[in-house]
Amino acid sequence: MELEQIIDVEHRFPRHSNRKSEHLRRMYGVSARRYYYELGRALDDGSMECVEPVLAHHLVRLRERRAEARQERRALRGRDPFLTHF
Numbered sequence: 001m002e003l004e005q006i007i008d009v010e011h012r013f014p015r016h017s018n019r020k021s022e023h024l025r026r027m028y029g030v031s032a033r034r035y036y037y038e039l040g041r042a043l044d045d046g047s048m049e050c051v052e053p054v055l056a057h058h059l060v061r062l063r064e065r066r067a068e069a070r071q072e073r074r075a076l077r078g079r080d081p082f083l084t085h086f
Helices: 005-013 018-028 032-044 048-051 051-079
Strands: none
Touching: 005 018, 005 032, 005 048, 005 051, 018 032, 032 048, 032 051, 048 051
């Protein structure tokens, strides 16, 4: 996918949903998994930041928050055996 296409999709569908996945398949012929791989690459290599700095910063912050939440859940699982269902 091209960077402009990724930016367009993020503006149209700011959150992940079935509609977003359907749009990706129908319009661009890619799965959501492939799309998020390409999005991550665009964020990591800085190309999105050059074109859309506000959107790129927002998406990086979301990614960091999700990573922190995963780490907290893992830490909880390690301390209490009854919290293994998270």
